[in-house]
Amino acid sequence: GAVVSQHPSRVICKSGTSVKIECRSLDFQATTMFWYRQFPKQSLMLMATSNEGSKATYEQGVEKDKFLINHASLTLSTLTVTSAHPEDSSFYICSASALEEYSYEQYFGPGTRLTVT
Amino acid sequence: GDSVTQMEGPVTLSEEAFLTINCTYTATGYPSLFWYVQYPGEGLQLLLKATKADDKGSNKGFEATYRKETTSFHLEKGSVQVSDSAVYFCALSDSLGYSTLTFGKGTMLLVSP
Numbered sequence: 001g002a003v004v005s006q007h008p009s010r011v012i013c014k015s016g017t018s019v020k021i022e023c024r025s026l027d028f029q030a031t032t033m034f035w036y037r038q039f040p041k042q043s044l045m046l047m048a049t050s051n052e053g054s055k056a057t058y059e060q061g062v063e064k065d066k067f068l069i070n071h072a073s074l075t076l077s078t079l080t081v082t083s084a085h086p087e088d089s090s091f092y093i094c095s096a097s098a099l100e101e102y103s104y105e106q107y108f109g110p111g112t113r114l115t116v117t
Numbered sequence: 118g119d120s121v122t123q124m125e126g127p128v129t130l131s132e133e134a135f136l137t138i139n140c141t142y143t144a145t146g147y148p149s150l151f152w153y154v155q156y157p158g159e160g161l162q163l164l165l166k167a168t169k170a171d172d173k174g175s176n177k178g179f180e181a182t183y184r185k186e187t188t189s190f191h192l193e194k195g196s197v198q199v200s201d202s203a204v205y206f207c208a209l210s211d212s213l214g215y216s217t218l219t220f221g222k223g224t225m226l227l228v229s230p
Contacts, residue, residue: 006160034217043206043222044161093160104210106218108153108161 002028004096006109013084013116021079021112023094029074030096034106035067038091050077084116119144123207123221130197130228138192138224140181140207148209150174150183150190151218155204164192164205202228 003026013019023033031052036044048069050056056069066088068080077096081088091113095106124139142148149168153161165174170185179194190207207221 041225043220046217049217095161105163105166106210107163110160111158113158 002096002098002105002107004094004107004109006092006094006112008112009110010113011115013114015085015116016083018080018082019084019114021081021092021094021114023077023079023096023109025075025096025098025107028096028098030098031074032097032104033071033077034095034097035069035077035079036093036095038093038111040091044093047079081114084114086116089114089116119148119209119211119219121207121209121219121221123205123224125222126204126225128224128226130226132199132228132230133196134228136192136194136197136201136226138205138207138226140190140192140221142188142190142207142209144188144209144211144219146211148211150181151208151210152179152181152190152192153206153208153220155206155223157203161206197226197228199228199230202226 005024007022033050035047038044047062048056048058050069050071052071058064071077093111095108097104120143122141151166152164154164155161165176167174167183173182181190181192204223204225206223208218
């Protein structure tokens with residue numbers, strides 16, 4: 001099956017620093033990757049959709065200068081949280097889209113727990 | 118726009134009890150429907166899916182039937198185990214060509230021995 005990895009799984013950083021999270025599709029090429037944010041005991045909130053070789057499409061209310069997304073290859077997308085603050089602490093999950101039979105499906109990474117102190 | 122409504126949790130059951138988690142949706146066109154499971158501290162795993170009306174998705178003893186007439190995709194399992202304790206998300210995807218998912222709010226299932 002399609003496998004998506006994320007690195008790191010957990011990261012603690014100081015307020016004001018930047019953190020990069022990687023999302024990789026290990027055994028398939030993904031033209032589209034998605035980034036989600038999940039608050040405790042809540043559903044996933046789509047932050048942005050990333051297509052290889054083009055600019056990401058951000059959802060309303062998500063600051064593109066705060067959450068930088070790069071999708072440089074068909075197997076790698078990165079999310080950089082710039083000038084992180086404690087309110088950015090959250091669980092970030094990526095997914096990668098692959099064509100399965102007649103429709104596209106999303107395969108999810110294991111998530112990255114970000115804690116900003 | 119598209120939306121998914123799931124029953125609120127937590128759902129608390131004893132081992133071997135019957136499980137139903139309700140899910141209804143609103144969508145234009147012919148969406149695909151999914152159930153995902155999230156174990157504590159982990160990402161989402163696809164549990165089962167159905168891509169057209171009357172399809173039944175099944176996996177690991179769980180099943181759900183795509184009911185277009187009632188716009189529902191209820192998750193059921195005949196006999197739950199402690200290891201089934203997790204959060205379950207119902208989701209839909211719009212039609213072919215793009216796979217943006219719309220999630221329900223999730224339902225926590227707690228199974229006690």
